[in-house]
Amino acid sequence: MIWSDINTQAHGLVRKNPRLQDYIDSKIFAYEDFPSALTGHLADSLQEHLQRSLLKEWFDEIVNHHPEIATAAEADINRVVTLNPACPDHLTALLSFRGIAAIQAYRIAHAIWNSGDIQSAVLLQNWISLQWNIDIHPAAKLGQGLFIDHGIGLVIGETAVVEDEVSIWHGVTLGSTLNETGDRHPKIRRGALICASASVLGNIEVGENAIVAANSVVLKPVSNGVVVAGAPAKPVGQAPSSLATLSTQSEQV
Known part of the structure; x- marks a missing residue:
């Protein structure tokens, strides 16, 4: 279980650096389970906007009613630890990776939106941003097991869909062309990789295991397993069947 791993890693960190005892006490050892630690971390991060105790109570209520949020968070953390050589363990992923935190806060906002409280959901969206x-x-509809590397500058529009095990780098835009109404944002299928500063625009699909190279502007659908590059993006090859890490994969595109 991820909570057992996080606790073991937290004890190890405190042994190596006792100065962090109070910090780890407040972030990990104060909680009985992973969902509570997750909502506590998010409340700590967003307390500039609303009293911390109110945020924690609000987030706990939502996650208790939607246990799939914590399940998806575990999948995200596990994937980052598995794929990203810059992430040493689950504890680091939870406490230090902005992509992990922002995606879990989005999941809470998504549940609020689906409940019909549009104003609160958009307010939370703003705080996350x-x-x-x-x-x-x-x-937007996001799957689980996502790898949001760095994440700075990531924008995902209202009708976008991002399926399970998608990897997205910093500076990516999943936006509209301004020529469509209604369902106007991209659909990113399972296992796709969207590299840094790429823009995918309009109600188009990026197929399973496809790769969009850095700085590309994608205006047309991308077939499964195809690599596209350029502005506008065009097919340049087939995605490798397997590579050591997604970092290596993005560097080879």
């Missing part, structure tokens, strides 16, 4: 520089509309 100000805190982590990641702007995800609460109506």
